[in-house]
Amino acid sequence: MICPNCGVMCDRDEADVGVGIIYGPWGCYCGWSERAEYNLLDGPKLTPDGYELDQWGGATPPQILEGEIR
Numbered sequence: 001m002i003c004p005n006c007g008v009m010c011d012r013d014e015a016d017v018g019v020g021i022i023y024g025p026w027g028c029y030c031g032w033s034e035r036a037e038y039n040l041l042d043g044p045k046l047t048p049d050g051y052e053l054d055q056w057g058g059a060t061p062p063q064i065l066e067g068e069i070r
């Protein structure tokens, strides 16, 4: 998968659930995601709970973000 925004190889999360492997959406370090709800090219995405979404479909709790800043 090549990023349509910057043209480098993209990455995605894998999760082995026992009966197979579930893949997350393709995402790129530039912020592009194949899923519109995770695409960060137009800015960070936050859930109603204050979690910051990443381009691979993950969510970082707000307290971890605060820990990284301080």
Ligand SMILES: [Zn+2]
Pocket (backbone or CB within 6 Å): 003, 004, 005, 006, 007, 008, 028, 029, 030, 031, 032
């Ligand atoms: Zn990219």
